[in-house]
Amino acid sequence: MSGLNGKKIIIGITGSIAAYKGVILARELVRRGSVIRVAMTDAASHFITPLTFASISKHPVALNMYPPAGAEPANGSWHIEWALWADAMVIAPATASTIAKLAVGLSDNALTVIATAMRGKVFVAPAMDSDMHNYPAFDRNIATLRSFGMEVIPSERGELASGLVGVGRMAEPDAIVNTLNAHFVRSASLADRTVLITAGPTYEPIDPVRFIGNHSSGKMGYALAEEARDRGARVILVSGPTSLPDPSGITTIRVSTAAEMGTAVDLCSDDADIVIAAAAVADFTPVDVSRDKLKRRELAGDELRVTLQPTRDILRSLGERKRAGQILVGFALETSALIESAREKMVEKNCDMIVANPANEPGAGFSADTNRVTLVTASGERELPSMTKRACAFEIFERIEELASGERRTAAVEHGWYG
Numbered sequence: 001m002s003g004l005n006g007k008k009i010i011i012g013i014t015g016s017i018a019a020y021k022g023v024i025l026a027r028e029l030v031r032r033g034s035v036i037r038v039a040m041t042d043a044a045s046h047f048i049t050p051l052t053f054a055s056i057s058k059h060p061v062a063l064n065m066y067p068p069a070g071a072e073p074a075n076g077s078w079h080i081e082w083a084l085w086a087d088a089m090v091i092a093p094a095t096a097s098t099i100a101k102l103a104v105g106l107s108d109n110a111l112t113v114i115a116t117a118m119r120g121k122v123f124v125a126p127a128m129d130s131d132m133h134n135y136p137a138f139d140r141n142i143a144t145l146r147s148f149g150m151e152v153i154p155s156e157r158g159e160l161a162s163g164l165v166g167v168g169r170m171a172e173p174d175a176i177v178n179t180l181n182a183h184f185v186r187s188a189s190l191a192d193r194t195v196l197i198t199a200g201p202t203y204e205p206i207d208p209v210r211f212i213g214n215h216s217s218g219k220m221g222y223a224l225a226e227e228a229r230d231r232g233a234r235v236i237l238v239s240g241p242t243s244l245p246d247p248s249g250i251t252t253i254r255v256s257t258a259a260e261m262g263t264a265v266d267l268c269s270d271d272a273d274i275v276i277a278a279a280a281v282a283d284f285t286p287v288d289v290s291r292d293k294l295k296r297r298e299l300a301g302d303e304l305r306v307t308l309q310p311t312r313d314i315l316r317s318l319g320e321r322k323r324a325g326q327i328l329v330g331f332a333l334e335t336s337a338l339i340e341s342a343r344e345k346m347v348e349k350n351c352d353m354i355v356a357n358p359a360n361e362p363g364a365g366f367s368a369d370t371n372r373v374t375l376v377t378a379s380g381e382r383e384l385p386s387m388t389k390r391a392c393a394f395e396i397f398e399r400i401e402e403l404a405s406g407e408r409r410t411a412a413v414e415h416g417w418y419g
């Protein structure tokens, strides 16, 4: 399936020897039906000439922020016109310098003024020598770009321009084209759908300063929300207390207790086509909440006894009121009998899928950036290898879309898209 046909794509070329691969990338995108424009940094023009790209794109290349006197464009905001025109931008190769500029929002050349004004997705394919790749700021800058919603196409291991062997080679143009294609195919797959997701922990107050909570970071639920947004869905994220920022393009409702989360979900669930309960909701809440801070010295017999009562099981309520065509997904975090418990929960709570994850394994569970899950549905189990939570979110939505359409889709694991 070609998602590239008719898509408007800006290719950003920065000063790396891999700039020559930018020509192959440009050529291939044109061959696949995309309309391209090219922006280059001054450094890039030392490796390859703007004329090459102007010839392939059949459009003037953006090289200077300020064209020479007498050659000013009619539109002084040409960079905004470019950014609004494009469906996506791909910076390939992206040097350490350009990556650092984007991470801090520095827009001091033709390429970065466009990139910082982009509304469409920005893809970044780093290229540099392995020692530069290992520089501590690099990982931090890449994480920042990801948090801005940019997609990083990881560099590969191999022989580098310096003659050294290591990580840092730009991904091959084919891999970049495939990533762009997959983006456009999936960005429409949930268009006109509404997805409701719960995420994070809940805090059940004991007194004005103390609460009963859990270690959930919210990362899995937020990754699911971002994946749904990137597939074109309207997304409502009902989040318990987390340290994560509100993801862009997603309606985020902040709640604190299980009761508040239940109320927010009740208000939104009827309109949702897909509901995913990824929150680690407290199963019990204190019966009485002290109005004043409990004083240690005033405790009878030096003991604090807190009586707890069960909270409403939000997922169970969702299962009871599930409407025809709605897909309901729950999570099961278990320390033993993972699949059996997941299967029981799926039936009991009327879910279409349970994402089962082990609580006691390294690289899985609450605060890790990776997860190792098994997708349990009525037709069987699909055990996935350890992968980033974002990749996990991708797989969960692939399975959800399969359930919705009954069709088998290609697993991302087969594409090697994890990084």
Ligand code: CTP
Binding pocket: 198, 258, 277, 278, 279, 280, 281, 282, 283, 311, 312, 313, 314, 315, 316, 329, 330, 331, 332, 333, 334, 345
């Ligand atoms: N859940 C919920 N409301 C609750 C408790 C849990 O919506 N009050 C949802 C969670 O978001 C998750 C699923 O139920 O999707 C499973 O939660 P989990 O705590 O693993 O299971 P429980 O059903 O609470 O069962 P148990 O604690 O006995 O394993």
